[in-house]
Amino acid sequence: ARPDSLNWPKTFGFGKPAAAQQIARLDTDVRPDGKGLPSGSGTARRGKTIYAAKCASCHGATGVEGPNDQLVIVQGLTDPATKAKNKVIGNYWPYATTVFDYIKRAMPFNQPGSLTNQEVYSLTAFLLHANGLIKETDIINAQTLPKVLMPNRDSFVPDDRLNTPAVR
Template sequence: MRAYSIAIGIGLTCLAGAAIAGPGHFGLGTPVTPEQIRPWDIDVRPDGTGLPPGQGTVEKGEKIFAEQCSACHGDKGQTPAKGFDKLVGGKGTLATAKPVQTVGSYWPYATTIFDYVHRAMPFPSPQSLSNDEVYSVVAYLLYLNDIVPRDTVLNADALKKVKMPNADGFIPDGRPDTPELICKSDCK
């Protein structure tokens, strides 16, 4: 009990010291600059907003996938290691008792595949792939799922034009604060 009381006392002393020190102490209360935000502002939206410059090919993506992704997702994304997602296949399974959700069967937007791979992959070292490498891995995944041909070169413009097989399988957000649902005139 004594150790617990001492720990609480130390914690309260630290909090009080930070409060007394005021804004800027330990960076607390200091406004964040655009330069500090920029490395974290990497999200890519369904419409492609946020896609960075760069380009990639299926051929390069195949090599990167073999080196960086296959240990978890299998050689061609079809035979993942235990606990990891299958990335290829699943066509026609979403309405069955055992749907297989993959890039090709479930994912609604190709642009958000870039977002996910860029932010979260490869598993042991997320954000370690360059933009060109991410475009290449995405091109390879789309190729494996029969969405783009083998000679595809992906960049921001090309990726925005990719129509995913399940793009119409989702419904818009019905909350009243979404832009398409906000009342524009004669609202009650």
């Protein structure tokens, strides 16, 4: 704390209370526990059509080809270099909720923020299915999405560098 902060007033009185409406408009984030997921639902089948129309041009017909980020895992790779590059939703992302959150806020790249919640649920279902994580017929919604288990979740460890000057 600054030396003078002891003499500071309890509040300065600048700014104004945030209206619930204003918060609601911005507060679209989704946590791993599902907090923030909107109502609505989707399936991989519906997502497939939307993907073909709005995503395939950048991420490839099957989510593997690009030119932009690979979204779907390639099974059974043997070459270690290609394997290392193959870090995608299916084998790298720790939480399925992040797929919804990110698509909703940032995709499609050329029209960010243009998708409805229904569309995002379906695209999420499509990508989870394409990555072998759910069945084609699974319904993805606020209840089911947080429960999708991501294979790589336990690989993530917290930062262990700072309690030592050693190189880590």
